[in-house]
Amino acid sequence: MIRKNRLNKIYLLGFFLIATISIVxxxxxxxxxxxxxxxxxTDVIESNYEMNxxxxxxxxxKEGSVKKxxxxxxxxxxxxxxxxxxxxxxxxxxxFKENSGVVxxxxxDGNIFKAKEILAKHDENYMPVKLEEK
Amino acid sequence: MYKYIAKYLLxxxxxxxxxxxxxxxxFTGLVGFFICSYLALxxxxxxxxxxEIYRILFVHVPAxxxxxxxxxxxxxxxxxxxxxxxxxxxIMLRSAISLGLVFTLIVxxxxxxxxxxxxxxxxxxxxxxxSTFILLIQYIGLLALRTSFNTMxxxxxxxxxxxxxxxxxxxxxxxxxxxxxxxxQNASITFSGSSIDAEMLYVLPLMLISFGFIAFSIFGRNIQxxxxxxxxxxxxIGELING
Numbered sequence: 001m002i003r004k005n006r007l008n009k010i011y012l013l014g015f016f017l018i019a020t021i022s023i024v025x026x027x028x029x030x031x032x033x034x035x036x037x038x039x040x041x042t043d044v045i046e047s048n049y050e051m052n053x054x055x056x057x058x059x060x061x062k063e064g065s066v067k068k069x070x071x072x073x074x075x076x077x078x079x080x081x082x083x084x085x086x087x088x089x090x091x092x093x094x095x096f097k098e099n100s101g102v103v104x105x106x107x108x109d110g111n112i113f114k115a116k117e118i119l120a121k122h123d124e125n126y127m128p129v130k131l132e133e134k
Numbered sequence: 135m136y137k138y139i140a141k142y143l144l145x146x147x148x149x150x151x152x153x154x155x156x157x158x159x160x161f162t163g164l165v166g167f168f169i170c171s172y173l174a175l176x177x178x179x180x181x182x183x184x185x186e187i188y189r190i191l192f193v194h195v196p197a198x199x200x201x202x203x204x205x206x207x208x209x210x211x212x213x214x215x216x217x218x219x220x221x222x223x224x225i226m227l228r229s230a231i232s233l234g235l236v237f238t239l240i241v242x243x244x245x246x247x248x249x250x251x252x253x254x255x256x257x258x259x260x261x262x263x264x265s266t267f268i269l270l271i272q273y274i275g276l277l278a279l280r281t282s283f284n285t286m287x288x289x290x291x292x293x294x295x296x297x298x299x300x301x302x303x304x305x306x307x308x309x310x311x312x313x314x315x316x317x318x319q320n321a322s323i324t325f326s327g328s329s330i331d332a333e334m335l336y337v338l339p340l341m342l343i344s345f346g347f348i349a350f351s352i353f354g355r356n357i358q359x360x361x362x363x364x365x366x367x368x369x370x371i372g373e374l375i376n377g
Contacts, residue, residue, distance in 0.1 A: 006217050006218065009216060009217045010217055013213060013216060013217070013298065016298075016299075017298065017299075020299050020302060021302055024302050024306075028306070035261050035313075035314045036261075036314045036315040036316075037258070037259070037260040037261065037314070037315055037316050037317055038315050038317075039315075040315070058315060058317075092254075093251075093252070093253060093254030094251060094252070094254075095183065095184065095252050095253070095254075096254075100183075103317055117254075117255075118254065119253045119254045119255055119258065119317060120252065120253055120254055121253065121317050121319070122183055122184065122252055122253075122319060123183075123319055123320075123329075124319040124320045124321065124322040124329050125183075125322070125329045125330075126181050126182075126184075126188055126191070126322065126329070126330040126331060126334055127181065127182050127331040127334075128178075128179035128180070128181070128182065128331055128333050128334065129179055129180050129181070129182050129185075130179065
């Protein structure tokens with residue numbers, strides 16, 4: 001048997017915990033969209049390209065859309081719903097490739113996203129080199 | 135039931151237990167760590183997308199798991215201390231802080247080293263990384279609180295409360311990759327299976343166990359020193375220290 005004063009302490013702690021959990025929950029809910037590291041093409045198109053600030057755009061690099069000329073790269077980023085053309089000057093990360101995730105930071109110039117920095121996002125799958133060749 | 139457990143948690147008994155266990159545990163952990171490192175670095179095949187760099191996973195993931203588990207453990211200790219006033223749980227809470235801090239540092243540093251060649255950046259304020267950074271600050275805060283009050287008892291109570299409240303960050307770290315758009319990828323190992331190929335996966339639990347042994351031995355030494363700080367002048371502990 002748990003003594004009564006101990007039981008009271010457990011209730012108090014439980015109440016305390018529920019209170020803090022709900023505070024944190026509402027704070028996170030209020031910040032919801034600000035915590036996202038990047039916007040998706042759908043987010044941008046839904047807002048009718050009305051983004052004048054710097055922001056980050058993420059999604060998958062569309063297959064067959066990468067065009068390289070010297071240092072300039074152009075490709076289409078898609079979330080399998082909407083797509084946006086990105087142009088970028090600079091060095092691409094090693095894991096940048098078609099059908100793979102990417103997060104670009106920069107700003108919109110008309111309907112084209114001018115990227116200043118490109119980060120590669122990889123997935124959670126790991127498999128040996130040989131297996132993939134088969 | 136409480137009485138049966140309490141019998142084994144008397145401070146001199148705990149002190150003696152760790153005196154016996156610490157060195158063998160450290161030895162086992164180090165041997166396991168070196169075997170696993172050899173396997174991870176030389177035996178396992180390279181990954182199809184990330185090539186060689188993915189091998190840092192075998193340090194990064196166990197450290198991440200421990201940084202979170204240790205915090206949950208501390209919160210449980212704090213809860214038990216506040217309700218039952220058991221000295222040993224306050225001692226355990228204090229002994230785990232520095233350990234958790236080290237693991238969190240390992241996660242962040244190995245993650246940064248991993249991030250540069252794969253993502254293209256050392257650091258980005260993405261939800262997973264930011265919440266882990268907050269965990270680091272929580273550990274530093276607890277470490278600082280340890281010596282901030284006049285009496286042991288107040289310190290223990292404050293530490294317990296802070297540990298319990300801070301535990302809210304743990305589910306946030308865990309689910310940050312699902313709730314928000316993040317650069318960090320989703321979990322590889324879930325209840326529905328693993329997306330790490332079986333040929334590479336088996337080293338991970340072995341590494342986890344080795345980390346566990348090393349952590350346990352450091353934890354034991356911390357507990358011993360904490361007991362000496364509190365009860366070093368008592369006759370029983372004094373006899374144990376002097377052999």
